[in-house]
Amino acid sequence: xxxxxxxxxxxxxxxxxxxxxxxxxxxxxxxxxxxxxxxxxxxxxxxxxxxxxxxxxxxxxxxxxxxxxxxxxxxxxxxxxxxxxxxxxxxxxxxxxxxxxxxxxxxxxxxxxxxxxxxxxxxxxxxxxxxxxxxxxxxxxxxxxxxxxxxxxxxxxxxxxxxxxxxxxxxxxxxxxxxxxxxxxxxxxxxxxxxxxxxxxxxxxxxxxxxxxxxxxxxxxxxxxxxxxxxxxxxxxxxxxxxxxxxxxxxxxxxxxxxxx
Amino acid sequence: xxxxxxxxxxxxxxxxxxxxxxxxxxxxxxxxxxxxxxxxxxxxxxxxxxxxxxxxxxxxxxxxxxxxxxxxxxxxxxxxxxxxxxxxxxxxxxxxxxxxxxxxxxxxxxxxxxxxxxxxxxxxxxxxxxxxxxxxxxxxxxxxxxxxxxxxxxxxxxxxxxxxxxxxxxxxxxxxxxxxxxxxxxxxxxxxxxxxxxxxxxxxxxxxxxxxxxxxxxxxxxxxxxxxxxxxxxxxxxxxxxxxxxxxxxxxxxxxxxxxxxxxxxxxxxxxxxxxxxxxxxxxxxxxxxxxxxxxxxxxxxxxxxxxxxxxxxxxxx
Ligand SMILES: Cc1cc2nc3c(=O)[nH]c(=O)nc-3n(C[C@H](O)[C@H](O)[C@H](O)COP(=O)(O)OP(=O)(O)OC[C@H]3O[C@@H](n4cnc5c(N)ncnc54)[C@H](O)[C@@H]3O)c2cc1C
Ligand SMILES: Cc1cc2nc3c(=O)[nH]c(=O)nc-3n(C[C@H](O)[C@H](O)[C@H](O)COP(=O)(O)OP(=O)(O)OC[C@H]3O[C@@H](n4cnc5c(N)ncnc54)[C@H](O)[C@@H]3O)c2cc1C
Numbered sequence: 001x002x003x004x005x006x007x008x009x010x011x012x013x014x015x016x017x018x019x020x021x022x023x024x025x026x027x028x029x030x031x032x033x034x035x036x037x038x039x040x041x042x043x044x045x046x047x048x049x050x051x052x053x054x055x056x057x058x059x060x061x062x063x064x065x066x067x068x069x070x071x072x073x074x075x076x077x078x079x080x081x082x083x084x085x086x087x088x089x090x091x092x093x094x095x096x097x098x099x100x101x102x103x104x105x106x107x108x109x110x111x112x113x114x115x116x117x118x119x120x121x122x123x124x125x126x127x128x129x130x131x132x133x134x135x136x137x138x139x140x141x142x143x144x145x146x147x148x149x150x151x152x153x154x155x156x157x158x159x160x161x162x163x164x165x166x167x168x169x170x171x172x173x174x175x176x177x178x179x180x181x182x183x184x185x186x187x188x189x190x191x192x193x194x195x196x197x198x199x200x201x202x203x204x205x206x207x208x209x210x211x212x213x214x215x216x217x218x219x220x221x222x223x224x225x226x227x228x229x230x231x232x233x234x235x236x237x238x239x240x241x242x243x244x245x246x247x248x249x250x251x252x253x254x255x256x257x258x259x260x261x
Numbered sequence: 262x263x264x265x266x267x268x269x270x271x272x273x274x275x276x277x278x279x280x281x282x283x284x285x286x287x288x289x290x291x292x293x294x295x296x297x298x299x300x301x302x303x304x305x306x307x308x309x310x311x312x313x314x315x316x317x318x319x320x321x322x323x324x325x326x327x328x329x330x331x332x333x334x335x336x337x338x339x340x341x342x343x344x345x346x347x348x349x350x351x352x353x354x355x356x357x358x359x360x361x362x363x364x365x366x367x368x369x370x371x372x373x374x375x376x377x378x379x380x381x382x383x384x385x386x387x388x389x390x391x392x393x394x395x396x397x398x399x400x401x402x403x404x405x406x407x408x409x410x411x412x413x414x415x416x417x418x419x420x421x422x423x424x425x426x427x428x429x430x431x432x433x434x435x436x437x438x439x440x441x442x443x444x445x446x447x448x449x450x451x452x453x454x455x456x457x458x459x460x461x462x463x464x465x466x467x468x469x470x471x472x473x474x475x476x477x478x479x480x481x482x483x484x485x486x487x488x489x490x491x492x493x494x495x496x497x498x499x500x501x502x503x504x505x506x507x508x509x510x511x512x513x514x515x516x517x518x519x520x521x522x523x524x525x526x527x528x529x530x531x532x533x534x535x536x537x538x539x540x541x542x543x544x545x546x547x548x549x550x551x552x553x554x555x556x557x558x559x560x561x562x563x564x565x566x567x568x569x570x571x572x573x574x575x576x577x578x579x
Contacts, residue, residue: 015395015396015530015531015534016530019395019398019399020395020399021399021401039512096373096374097364097374098367098368098373098374101368120512121512123511124395126377126394126511126534127360127364127374127376127377128357128360128361128376129360129361129363129364129374129376131361132332132360132361132364132365133364133365133368135365136336136364136365136368136369137368139440140440141331141440141441141442142331142332142333142361142441142442143331143442144331144332144357144361145357147505157445160331161505161506162356162357162358163272163356163357163450163457163459163506164272164449164450165447165448165449165450166447166448166450167331167444167445167446167447167448168444168445168446168447169331169442169443169444169445170442170443170445171441171442171443175442180512181512182505222373222406223372223373223374223405223406223407223408224373224374224375224403224404224405224406224407225373225403225404225405225406226401226402226403227389227402227403227404228400228401228402229394229399229400229401229402230399230400230401231398231399232393232397232398232399232400234398234555235537235542235555235556235557237554237555237556237557237560238557238558238559238560239558239559239560240549240554240557240559240560240561240562241559241560241561241562242549242561242562242563243561243562243563243564243567243568245567246571247545247561247562247563247567247568247571248561248567248568248569248570248571248572248573248574248575249571249572249575250561251543251545251559251561251568251572252571252572252575252576252579254543254558254559255520255543255572255576256579258520258541260463260487260519260520260541261487261576261579
């Protein structure tokens, strides 16, 4: 039996660019280049490793996003995923996380899966909750924030390093997992991988295909409302001194003036 | 008054400071009640602490499920109480687990979700939360427009204030839904005796410039002289010089202390995402061009192995 692995990947504005908001208070996607969220590269990597360990496996990458989000899918395909699903519809613009999770859950049901792999958080919204919402919607166990993951005999196992303790987790498939950037370095696409990716199938879906009404998602269907988004004044550079033997003492004087010591 | 449900995070039988901050913030938008889950024997003293900080009612539920299964038992309990009591909002601490619990509760309640709030105030249509986004380069104000607002709040967003209240304990029997990942084993983190990174008023962090695991001794000595927590950049963590649990940044801990000292850290965007909301920022770096200097209130261009020990000695002499 083929082990079907679905990987959720997000297309995000480059964090090293000047990220900001458009007039409707959604993320400005025109002025900054986008890319596959770096934290989702770890999800793709772990999916590929699990598939390499299995007798027979297939890795499908799934994204919800605008036209350019195809770039994120291509990157994942060039790393080695087998096929891709792109949910793209004008009406998705401005969806909050509840809406996004509804769309992804429907797309995943349509695609089919034994295991869903997500990143720990996107690098733009950084909520880190989408995997939990998928588990809730699809009624699956969640084994999330894993720094180590493996699949054996229909069971997913992993280590979750929390604040207070490190936990060893186990769940029967089907299940949702998310992996951290501690799970293992993501591979670089090879030239061969990049060429092969061009021929791999990318299935396009819109809201109709998923049986979702336009008013359930997008800005209108969101259950949260952004009231304002303001650029913080850049921190003004303070005093900079060059150490000529007294740097520690000068710093002590500053900390003392600020009442820290 | 509107009842605001606060999930009380606890460890080793004590309420964690961020929960006291939540109770303090809850009073701005209504009357707080606390939820204490899986605390066993410690439940009574946790309830008393919650009452000291303003909880009119403390809902207590216990059972092995809270220890043996991931996230879901807490979701079951919180959803059940929120529905039964018809609360006006649910507040949870922004930790990895806290956010996941909040998310599932929001979905079950048919509610919007806001995560990582750094400020909370009452608005015309319910609580308004401030988020600090894109590596703290933007301040966003949002509200929940559907259902009972479910909001997670970052540690250090408010100073805990006592406000003695009744703290009437109500025992709750939770109907667990199951279908959760099983916790097979748990290895508690060994305490260093230093303050918790996300809760500490002062954080001293070391980066690649520290050069080796042994090099962290100068960072720790300075931290101890200030009663501070120790942080590290991902470069230092990836090199194996310091534990990952001390990493500050986008994929590590997000800290917002009164004072942040960065030693031998260049100031990459992913590191800034975890510390840029610190009130006062100080850096010591050999390279005058390091981007971290754009953020600092005070910067020393110099060798950290010269500057840090001198500073530590100065503090000791005061
Ligand atoms: C700055 C900012 C703040 C926001 N705040 C809120 C808020 O408070 N409340 C709210 O409801 N919405 C909020 N949103 C919107 C929310 O981030 C998006 O709806 C988003 O699609 C889901 O959340 P996330 O990106 O934070 O995902 P996370 O939960 O951080 O993502 C975790 C993982 O889920 C998968 N994933 C996430 N999005 C997609 C996708 N589109 N396609 C495929 N896989 C995906 C990836 O594997 C990812 O690694 C915010 C967005 C931004 C940019
Ligand atoms: C998806 C993703 C997530 C990431 N998450 C994080 C994160 O959570 N946290 C994080 O920190 N990084 C994170 N990073 C990595 C980040 O991009 C940087 O690589 C990292 O922060 C660099 O660490 P550093 O400043 O210690 O090292 P470097 O950038 O190498 O800087 C070292 C600095 O030390 C100075 N120095 C050297 N010797 C001395 C000396 N003797 N005295 C004084 N100064 C000296 C140098 O001048 C230099 O400025 C992430 C990256 C990615 C792609």
